[in-house]
Amino acid sequence: MLTILFDGLAYGMLLFILAVGLCVTLGLMNFINLAHGAFAMAGGYVTALLMNRLGVSFYLCLPAAFLVCALIGVVLERTLYVRLYEKTHLEQVLFSIGLIFVAMASVDYFMGANPQNVILPAGLQGRIDLLGASVGIYRLFVIVICGLLAMGLQYALIHTRFGARLRAAVDDGRVARGMGIDVARIFTITFAIGSGLAGLGGALGTGILSIDPAFPLKYMILFLVVISVGGTSTITGPFFASILLGVADVTGKYFIPSIGGFIIYTIMVVVLILRPQGLFVRGGSK
Amino acid sequence: MSASHSAQDMQQTLLKQARWKWPEILFWLALASLYVLFPSKLSLLSEILILALLALSIDLVLGFAGIVTLGQGAFFGLGAYTAALMGKWGMGTAPLSDPLIGLIGAALVSGLVGFATSFLVLRGSDLTRLMVTLGVALMIEELANKLKWLTGGSDGLQGVLIAPILGNWDFDIFGKVSFVYCYVVVFVMFVIARQFMHAPFGLSLLAIKGNPLRARAIGLPVNERLVMVYTIAAMMAGVAGALLAQTTQFASLDMVAFHRSADALLILIFGGAGYLYGGFVGAFVFRVMQDVLGNITPQYWQFWLGIVLLLLVLFIRGGLLGLLRHLRDRYAPNLMGPPSSSRES
Numbered sequence: 001m002l003t004i005l006f007d008g009l010a011y012g013m014l015l016f017i018l019a020v021g022l023c024v025t026l027g028l029m030n031f032i033n034l035a036h037g038a039f040a041m042a043g044g045y046v047t048a049l050l051m052n053r054l055g056v057s058f059y060l061c062l063p064a065a066f067l068v069c070a071l072i073g074v075v076l077e078r079t080l081y082v083r084l085y086e087k088t089h090l091e092q093v094l095f096s097i098g099l100i101f102v103a104m105a106s107v108d109y110f111m112g113a114n115p116q117n118v119i120l121p122a123g124l125q126g127r128i129d130l131l132g133a134s135v136g137i138y139r140l141f142v143i144v145i146c147g148l149l150a151m152g153l154q155y156a157l158i159h160t161r162f163g164a165r166l167r168a169a170v171d172d173g174r175v176a177r178g179m180g181i182d183v184a185r186i187f188t189i190t191f192a193i194g195s196g197l198a199g200l201g202g203a204l205g206t207g208i209l210s211i212d213p214a215f216p217l218k219y220m221i222l223f224l225v226v227i228s229v230g231g232t233s234t235i236t237g238p239f240f241a242s243i244l245l246g247v248a249d250v251t252g253k254y255f256i257p258s259i260g261g262f263i264i265y266t267i268m269v270v271v272l273i274l275r276p277q278g279l280f281v282r283g284g285s286k
Numbered sequence: 287m288s289a290s291h292s293a294q295d296m297q298q299t300l301l302k303q304a305r306w307k308w309p310e311i312l313f314w315l316a317l318a319s320l321y322v323l324f325p326s327k328l329s330l331l332s333e334i335l336i337l338a339l340l341a342l343s344i345d346l347v348l349g350f351a352g353i354v355t356l357g358q359g360a361f362f363g364l365g366a367y368t369a370a371l372m373g374k375w376g377m378g379t380a381p382l383s384d385p386l387i388g389l390i391g392a393a394l395v396s397g398l399v400g401f402a403t404s405f406l407v408l409r410g411s412d413l414t415r416l417m418v419t420l421g422v423a424l425m426i427e428e429l430a431n432k433l434k435w436l437t438g439g440s441d442g443l444q445g446v447l448i449a450p451i452l453g454n455w456d457f458d459i460f461g462k463v464s465f466v467y468c469y470v471v472v473f474v475m476f477v478i479a480r481q482f483m484h485a486p487f488g489l490s491l492l493a494i495k496g497n498p499l500r501a502r503a504i505g506l507p508v509n510e511r512l513v514m515v516y517t518i519a520a521m522m523a524g525v526a527g528a529l530l531a532q533t534t535q536f537a538s539l540d541m542v543a544f545h546r547s548a549d550a551l552l553i554l555i556f557g558g559a560g561y562l563y564g565g566f567v568g569a570f571v572f573r574v575m576q577d578v579l580g581n582i583t584p585q586y587w588q589f590w591l592g593i594v595l596l597l598l599v600l601f602i603r604g605g606l607l608g609l610l611r612h613l614r615d616r617y618a619p620n621l622m623g624p625p626s627s628s629r630e631s
Contacts, residue, residue, distance in 0.1 A: 032413060083600060089412035090354050091599045094555055097548060098595025105589030217544075221424065228417050262428055269421045272414055273406060 003134055004254050005247060010139035012246020013146035014208060016239050018201035018219065019226040020153065021194020027170045027232030029085055029187055034096035036198055036223055037216035038103040039069045043199025044211035045107065048116035058121045062145075062203050069199025070192040077191045082184075100216045108213040115212040124207075138207050145204060149197070154235050166190060170233055225268040304484035313563065314473065321465055328461035329533075330577070332468040334569045336530050339472045340546070341554040341565025342479055343522035348551075349560030350483055351515045352495030354412045356547050357419030358523050360426040361400055363542025365392035365524025367430065367437055370537035373446040383449040385532050389471065392528035393521040399426075400520020404513045420544075427542045442538030446531065457533065464533040471529060475522055480562055482518065491515055552591070556598065558605030567606050 022036040043065035050056040050064060080099075084092050124138040157163035168176040169183045177183050202211065209219070222245070230241030245264055252263040320331055340362050347353045369388040376382025406418045430437045437443055450456040457463050482488055493501045494508050502508050531537045540546075549572070550565075557568025575594075580587045602609050 026413075032416075080596075087599070089416070090348075090555075093354070093356075093416065094552070094595055095599040097552075098592040098599065101588045101592030101595065103592075105586045105592065109586060109589070221420070224417050224420070228414070262425065262432075265421050265425045265428065269406070269418060269425070272418050272421070 004251055006135050006143075007139060008247030008250035009243060010142045010246070011208060011250050012243035013143050013150075014201055014205050015222060015226060015246050016242035017146050017149060017204070018198050019223045019242060020150075020235060020238055021191070021197050022223050023227050023230060023232050023238045024166075024170075024235070025187070025191055025194055026227060028166070028173070028183075028190060031081070031085055032089055032092045032096065033081070034093060034220055034224075035099040035103065035216065036194075037219045038100055039073060039195040039198040040202035040205075040219065041103065041107065041211065041213075041215040042072060043069050043202030044206055044209070044215065045111060045116065045202075046199065047203040047206050048118050048211060051118055052116075058118070058124070062200055065203035066196040066200040069202075070196030073192045073195025074188060077188055081191070100220070103216060104213045111213070113213055115210045116206070118206040118211075120207055142204055142208070149200075150235070150239055157235055162186070162189075222264070225264050228268050229271050300484065300486070300489075304480075310563075313566075317566075318469065321462075321469075325460075325462075328465045330573065332461060332465045332533055333530070334573045335465075335468045335472045336526050336533075337550065337553060337573065338566040338569040339475055339526040339529070340523055340550045341557070341568055342476065342562065343519040343526065344550055344554050345559055345562060345565055346479060346483070346515055346519040346522070348554065349562075349564065350488060350491040350495065351512055352491075353407055353512065353516065354416050355407070355419040356416050356544075356551065357421075357423030358519070358550055359544065359546030359548075360423035360542060361396040361520040361523035362527035362530075362546055362550075363430065364399055364426065365396045365527030366531040366537045366541040367443065367527075368392040368395040368524070369528035370443045370446045370531040370535075371436070373448045373532065373535070374443065376449070377447055380449050380453065383447055384453075385448055385451050385467070388448070388532060389525055389528050392524040392531075396524025396527070397517050397521035400524075401513065401517040404516035404520075407516060408509050408512055420547075423542075423544065423547055427539065427544065430539055430542050437537070437539075440539055442536060442540075444536065446535045446537065448532050448535060457535075461533070468529055468533065471525065475525060476562070479522065483562065487511070487514075552595065554605075556594075556605055558607030558609075561607045564605055564607050571606065 018040050019036070021039075022033060025031060025033060046065045046068050047058070047061040050061045051058060056064070080095075084095055087095075120138055124141055127134045127136050128140070129135070157167065165176070165181050166186055168179070169181060169186050173183050202209075202215075205211075209215070225245060226238050226241050229245065230238035232238075245267065248263050248267060317335075321328070324331065340358065343361075344355065344358045347355055347358075369385075369392045372388045372391050373383045376384070381387050403422050406422065407415045431439060433439075448457060451463065451467060455463050455467075457467075483491075490501070490506050490511055493504075493506060494511060498508055527541060530541065553568035553572045554565050555568070556572060557564030557566065575590070576587055579590050583589075598605070604611070
């Protein structure tokens with residue numbers, strides 16, 4: 001039982017790292033970027049390529065995936081996304097679906113349709129006993145890294161000057177601009193960090209998620225669920241939402257496999273009906 | 287000017303707008319003439335008509351009422367399964383296997399589910415609606431997958447037998463009867479949709495789309511109208527699904543899948559939302575493009591579709607019909623009556 005909880009926790013943490021960038025950009029620019037999963041896929045592929053073709057160590061692949069995806073993020077944001085902020089939600093959705101299609105087909109063309117396999121370093125294989133439960137070392141590694149990242153993000157958001165500006169911009173972009181805060185620049189940086197984190201999540205998750213060309217569409221739905229449950233104005237909201245969903249999904253699939261993906265969809269619809277602004281939102285904002 | 291006078295004026299204007307114009311008549315005649323011109327492509331043409339009907343149903347909710355939906359494919363699938371199951375249980379004899387009764391059954395089931403879920407889209411922003419419709423569609427897809435005893439699961443539903451139409455015309459392998467059947471049904475559905483949208487009902491939807499708060503303030507029953515149009519659109523999508531199931535004598539998970547909703551939405555946006563004809567134009571271009579590009583690079587059709595989408599959003603607002611209208615307003619403002627309309631979003 002504890003083992004399952006633990007697996008759920010690892011899955012949820014991973015989900016948080018993957019989705020947090022999307023939540024913040026949505027809250028900041030009110031921009032729906034369904035193609036966020038494509039960045040995570042890119043991260044996964046960077047890892048697979050570096051490790052399998054060039055023999056780079058897994059630990060070095062993680063920062064590499066972060067940097068590559070952050071870079072892609074900046075370029076796309078400056079060239080394409082910047083034209084879309086003023087458009088309607090529908091157009092943003094269509095645009096990002098178009099991007100997903102292009103990304104999926106390109107990956108299919110260059111890498112083939114098969115899932116990429118990555119052999120984890122020996123240090124991450126095997127299981128250890130923790131609090132009476134048998135726990136995979138790799139999952140423990142995922143939880144530790146994601147936990148540290150989450151704490152780091154929360155700290156940066158609350159205690160740094162950049163974090164304060166970001167919060168101001170999310171709460172009321174127009175006033176923040178009036179106060180002399182360069183919202184567009186903050187957004188570019190946030191977008192880059194968010195994309196980078198998604199890439200890092202994709203790289204970290206190579207052992208849990210399957211990295212294949214269908215990735216962006218498959219996980220798009222999960223990201224949307226995280227947003228709808230967690231809200232978009234904080235980091236803690238999506239964090240708890242991800243963990244809730246991760247645990248619910250893994251335990252659900254373990255105990256009642258016949259209902260499969262039903263649980264998370266049900267959670268999402270119920271939450272949207274009861275709390276359209278998200279489950280963990282402090283009332284009022286937006 | 288007295289109140290009754292202006293009301294009369296209004297009625298005149300509405301009636302004038304609702305009159306069939308010659309390009310419309312020409313369009314439907316051209317559509318019918320395809321039967322003679324491309325006898326070898328009839329099944330493709332039937333499929334285009336069915337896609338167009340699905341896109342038309344989205345046009346009602348999106349183009350007129352302004353509800354963003356990513357879940358219309360669910361109603362399409364429900365209709366398909368209903369018609370297929372009725373055909374299977376009826377063993378190819380009337381009344382259950384009768385195609386027209388199948389259509390009605392499909393419309394009822396889809397309409398019922400549409401009505402039940404319509405209350406979910408009343409609240410929240412675009413994003414919430416998007417996710418709720420998507421969530422409902424995914425739940426229905428998952429349901430169709432899991433209820434193996436009923437739907438055949440991932441193997442699809444086989445053994446669907448459809449009785450001859452009106453007890454007279456049996457479906458042939460060349461798809462001749464199918465095409466005529468689809469044409470007639472789609473035309474009837476189109477006339478119904480057109481009638482609704484040119485009635486005050488359609489105008490009230492446009493008002494709600496324009497500004498829900500003001501619409502409520504001038505006394506429009508906003509929620510009731512939205513529930514109604516959502517239900518009607520669900521029924522229409524159900525009929526489209528039933529047409530596909532009946533003409534192919536098969537129903538599968540593919541018919542409820544997410545990509546149905548996405549494709550249909552793309553088709554509509556491609557053709558232009560809010561014109562009623564957008565779905566038809568879009569479906570034609572979409573399927574022909576798919577055929578041509580699919581022949582060159584079968585796997586990477588998705589890539590070109592993505593590129594087209596990107597260009598569409600960046601450069602062409604309002605789809606192909608929007609582009610046409612724009613060109614007309616610019617270069618030949620006196621052609622085809624006065625320009626402008628409140629249809630622009």
